[in-house]
Amino acid sequence: MCPINPEPSQKTKQPKAIFPNIFAFPPNRDTLGGTSYFIVVDEAKILIDCPAWEATNQDFLSLHGGVDYLFITHRGAIGKTPGIQQRFNCEILIQEQEAYLLPELKVTTFREKFQLNSSIEVIWTPGHSPGSSCLYYGHEGGIIFSGRHLLPNQQGEPQPLRTAKTFHWHRQINSVRSLLAKFSPTDLQYILPGANTGFLRGKGVIDNAYGRLSQLDLQNLVQTLPLL
Numbered sequence: 001m002c003p004i005n006p007e008p009s010q011k012t013k014q015p016k017a018i019f020p021n022i023f024a025f026p027p028n029r030d031t032l033g034g035t036s037y038f039i040v041v042d043e044a045k046i047l048i049d050c051p052a053w054e055a056t057n058q059d060f061l062s063l064h065g066g067v068d069y070l071f072i073t074h075r076g077a078i079g080k081t082p083g084i085q086q087r088f089n090c091e092i093l094i095q096e097q098e099a100y101l102l103p104e105l106k107v108t109t110f111r112e113k114f115q116l117n118s119s120i121e122v123i124w125t126p127g128h129s130p131g132s133s134c135l136y137y138g139h140e141g142g143i144i145f146s147g148r149h150l151l152p153n154q155q156g157e158p159q160p161l162r163t164a165k166t167f168h169w170h171r172q173i174n175s176v177r178s179l180l181a182k183f184s185p186t187d188l189q190y191i192l193p194g195a196n197t198g199f200l201r202g203k204g205v206i207d208n209a210y211g212r213l214s215q216l217d218l219q220n221l222v223q224t225l226p227l228l
Helices: 055-063 081-088 096-101 169-182 209-214
Strands: 016-019 022-024 037-040 045-048 069-071 091-095 107-110 113-117 120-124 133-137 143-147 190-193
Touching: 069 081, 091 096, 096 107, 107 113, 120 169, 169 209
Parallel strands: 045 069, 069 091, 091 107, 143 190
Antiparallel strands: 016 022, 022 037, 037 045, 113 120, 120 133, 133 143
């Protein structure tokens, strides 16, 4: 099934349907412009990273049955996690190295991977931050919710982007290699990035995801200098 193109922006920015059961929230200032996503399936309602914690988004989540899981892709996406758990009594899923950032909350941690159900898996992809992780959704041809591990550049092409705050650049490159080894062109069709979504120019997704990732010159990227 093809992704649904987002509607033109309105005064009140509602979450947009990217696929019939996947929604993208407007960029959140609390997470430095991060994009949060919401997956609505029969087994669970899964929020990926924190949207702006305002009435419009709270009402939207409530209307769709609340939140069962809040998955944090990296430390910079924590946002208003305490308020979300308090409102929806949801389970917080975060890689074990970053769980200490939520000392007062009940969290579920994982090391390398965590299987939510038969079609949804969380995968540790360290580099951007120590606990940087992605969520894989096995429908619609296969989707990676990449957090800030993989982002579109100005041409809309997916790649790891090194910044002055990158935790470990070589590990981030190796994490890209691990995704290429784990998946194939038949089960990884789309990337939904956790930031830089404006570079997608309204498409909402990076398509031909595996093909685009396989074209990256990872050896050359190892030499990339950080952005200041």
